[in-house]
Amino acid sequence: MTGLGPDHRELGAPVHLLLNTTHAVLSAEEAILADGIWCDLVPRPAGASDSLCGLAIEIRRTDLEKTISLLKEAGLVFEIFSEEPFDSLPGK
Numbered sequence: 001m002t003g004l005g006p007d008h009r010e011l012g013a014p015v016h017l018l019l020n021t022t023h024a025v026l027s028a029e030e031a032i033l034a035d036g037i038w039c040d041l042v043p044r045p046a047g048a049s050d051s052l053c054g055l056a057i058e059i060r061r062t063d064l065e066k067t068i069s070l071l072k073e074a075g076l077v078f079e080i081f082s083e084e085p086f087d088s089l090p091g092k
Helices: 022-034 061-075
Strands: 015-019 039-043 054-061 077-080
Touching: 015 022, 022 039, 022 054, 022 061, 054 061, 061 077
Parallel strands: none
Antiparallel strands: 015 054, 015 077, 039 054
């Protein structure tokens, strides 16, 4: 259970943010939560690069654009991983 709530399927598959280090993941989590956005620390999804941290940040797809902006402003480098394709990625 990811904590997205009972209606999480209506929001689409969750999106995972992947960073290089545990420190970067924890910094990103702190920034996301401080801005009032829901997130959860989860194991790096299967299929994501093994060169990245073993932890990932799961967010709601509906919060992706705001989260991208927030993390870019914080100077954090990250990758976006989703099992569902995007029509287009915000911030790209």
